[in-house]
Amino acid sequence: EITRWTMPEHLSTLNPLTANSAYEWQVLDLIYDRLIEQNPCTHELIPWVASDLPTLEEWTGPNGELGTHMYFQMREGLRWHDGEPVTAADAVFCLDLNRFQQVERYRSTWEPIYDVKQTGTYTWEVWYLQRYYFAARAVGGLGFMTPKHLWENWIGPVKSPTGPFGSDVWTGWVNSHTQWYGWEWAHPGTTAYPNLGTSDTYNGYADMGLTQLIGFGPFIY
Numbered sequence: 547e548i549t550r551w552t553m554p555e556h557l558s559t560l561n562p563l564t565a566n567s568a569y570e571w572q573v574l575d576l577i578y579d580r581l582i583e584q585n586p587c588t589h590e591l592i593p594w595v596a597s598d599l600p601t602l603e604e605w606t607g608p609n610g611e612l613g614t615h616m617y618f619q620m621r622e623g624l625r626w627h628d629g630e631p632v633t634a635a636d637a638v639f640c641l642d643l644n645r646f647q648q649v650e651r652y653r654s655t656w657e658p659i660y661d662v663k664q665t666g667t668y669t670w671e672v673w674y675l676q677r678y679y680f681a682a683r684a685v686g687g688l689g690f691m692t693p694k695h696l697w698e699n700w701i702g703p704v705k706s707p708t709g710p711f712g713s714d715v716w717t718g719w720v721n722s723h724t725q726w727y728g729w730e731w732a733h734p735g736t737t738a739y740p741n742l743g744t745s746d747t748y749n750g751y752a753d754m755g756l757t758q759l760i761g762f763g764p765f766i767y
Contacts, residue, residue: 581686637689646716728758
């Protein structure tokens with residue numbers, strides 16, 4: 547089914563890293579999905595993209611900070627709207643993009659991150675320089691806004707494996723996240739799905755094209 551919205555005002559951007567109006571997020575919230583959701587009846591945190599709630603342990607930072615070490619495990623078998631698999635590499639890439647390019651909108655979430663490291667196809671760890679009950683929900687919610695297979699080549703990060711726990715450190719890049727206009731660009735397709743640039747055959751809409759505003763939520767833009 548195709549849904550059309552009549553918005554009360556024009557949207558200035560659909561870049562998930564810079565959008566900051568309620569109207570823009572009326573669209574974006576339906577395209578992206580989250581690691582952890584909240585039960586609407588009990589307000590209890592429940593795993594969503596995660597296969598289980600993250601495990602948190604006490605951790606002492608390099609300068610004696612009382613911090614949190616988080617272990618994340620996501621579900622297997624999830625796919626982006628273009629058919630590419632969703633993995634921990636996507637979450638690590640998005641968190642690294644936020645902290646190394648210093649995305650202003652999410653500063654309060656990424657600034658306490660000391661390190662991020664992928665430990666398996668569907669697992670990753672985060673060292674956080676704060677003790678905050680909702681930190682895992684915030685960090686997890688930030689991990690799946692920038693599909694790595696779409697954003698990485700365009701961003702062009704220069705990486706060095708010199709992080710505190712052997713993780714990657716970005717020492718440079720080609721483009722800034724503020725320049726991304728993926729909702730205006732046609733999706734180029736992939737080796738597995740070469741027709742996605744002209745038609746959305748993966749989702750059964752042969753006469754509709756996909757943009758590069760790709761998520762894995764219930765709606766496709």
